[in-house]
Amino acid sequence: MQLNLSQLDQHLQQNLKSVYLISGDEPMQLIDAADRLRLSIREKGVIDWELFHIGKSFDWGMLLQKSANMSLFGEQRIMDIRLSVMPDKVGQQALEQFIQNCLTDYIIISAPKLAKNHQNHKWVKLAIQTGVWIPVWPVEIDKLPHWLIQLAQRKNRILSQEAAVFLSFQVQGNLLAAKQELDKAFLMLEDDQEISLGFLQQQVADNSKFTLWDLIALSLTGEHSVIPEILGKLRQEKIAPFLIAKMLQKECFDIERASRLMKEGQRKEQVFNQLQIWMPRQKGVNKALGRYSAQGWQKLWVRALKLEKVAVGLEKGDFWDDCCDQLMLMAGAPIWKH
Template sequence: MKINPGQLAQALEKSLAPVYLVSGDEPLLVQEACDQIRARARGAGFNDRQVYHADQHLNWGAVRDELSAMSLFAEQRRIEIHLPTGKLGDGRDVIEQALVEPAEDILLLLISARLDAAETKRKWYKQLQKAGVHVTVWPIDPDRFGGWLQQRARSRGLTLTQGALNLLAERLEGNLLAASQELDRLELLTPDKTINEDVVEDAVQYSARFNIFEVITDLLAGRAAHAQKVISSLRQEGENPLGLLAMLVRDINMTLALQQAMKNREVPGTFLKKNGVFQPQRARAIEQAARRLNTTQLHQALNLCSDADRAAKGFGDLSPWHHLSDLASLLRQ
């Protein structure tokens, strides 16, 4: 059965399934859906908990043993498996076997990035649809973010004026986790529970999630205006640019390598996974850059990264952020 997060509470009230899959790219909503399942499972006596992360080091044999082991003292267990890539890979057979006849004393919770179309056609997923529940989490569209924010405030007993809502939406830029944290703080700071624009102006930091991963994606995608905004914010926050530069150089070099692979008729997705690029957003940005930019632009970008690196280490008269700003203009769409 497939449901959305809004339907989960009612589904849990009716019955507890032996297996749940919660998938999506919005961490806050994924976390909250998992917390609902965990709370319901604890209430039903599933108190023992084992957690696995499906990275390259995971021993799926140990997972198989745990799924098939008899629990001591008749304890009911929760087994959680995190799938950061949205794929089971080597664990497919283990999960398929577990889903043939789910154990009564085990609740299996799979926590995954968004599944691609190919994964939903596999045997394990079809088995899961029959045996359990798939909670699909989708990002909140930008035009729905204000409504989500207002609803979230009401759930805490808060009233947002239109001016406060507009200011929060602008500053939080669709970041649900930051929004939830700010509303928690505003709830503590506002005894009368009514929040206007002045309260937000005084109390809320500029909380948009400007980070190095975001600016790298923006630069590769050619979103110069937003990249410049992120760069300015990072500079004001006193961020050390060296970590950003290291990852940016890594991804520019990966883009150059992908261009060569594409000339040799390699499939971009296969090449990127083979070279350790599993995160979908990063893979899309690198492939987009490989198709959009030419080799000269990419080498010029590496030169600007080198200039920024030297500036960060005290050489030259310009700030490293100046060179990064030039880089955003160079890679503009």
């Protein structure tokens, strides 16, 4: 069975198939489709999730071993396969066997674009025969505004038509950049506020200056010497203190969770995908994980919660001084010990 990505939401309202093969060279759409599938499957009560990042040197025997082992308590699993390259002959045979072994589970396979010869591979034919194939394609420029509006709707947010057209022009087909702009808007506006043209125009204008995202990235990578200067510029640009506190909370919370999950034995790649820590953030988060323990990042998260109270006037303090201390601590400056 083959579906267009635009048909996926309607399909998810029906009985789900055991196998989903998503293929294409547009990473944002691959991620989006897999996320929507996982969410729908989890809503059916399936919480056991196995993630496999597969490259050229992958151990296919390990994959087959996993597929042969029943889930703890015999419950259904989400078997999430992410192919960075198309498999060789050994991998093709392993995937065919894997699909046969896991038909009582839910299998999501994300793969590069399938050329015609790839579509003749036995594992691909088996996946399509027993499940659903969703090829994804780059979004055409004239269809990008509609894609952005739908993306906002899936987050229960409202993006105006004029704002969608403006953002489409600004990102020039870069879906990841478009999503990042919308994520910033989601964070700055209340759930029931429309993302308007004026709001996005101001947000894009602000991007030509140092951004809060830049500042947090520098703190995570440990470049603390530039923090006071950049924070001062953000203060001059009247960046809302409440927004800064919220962003610092999210960053500390995500890193604390990542640290705990990895300590429990989960692979870093699995944790990053689970917490949606994508490539632009991974360099900084990697360094931050080695800077403090999970308990240390929890203390920093609590500190960021207090910073929010200072920002809204519930506690006394100098927000900008306290914020600078918070960023310096996150960067590993010798101010405070965890």
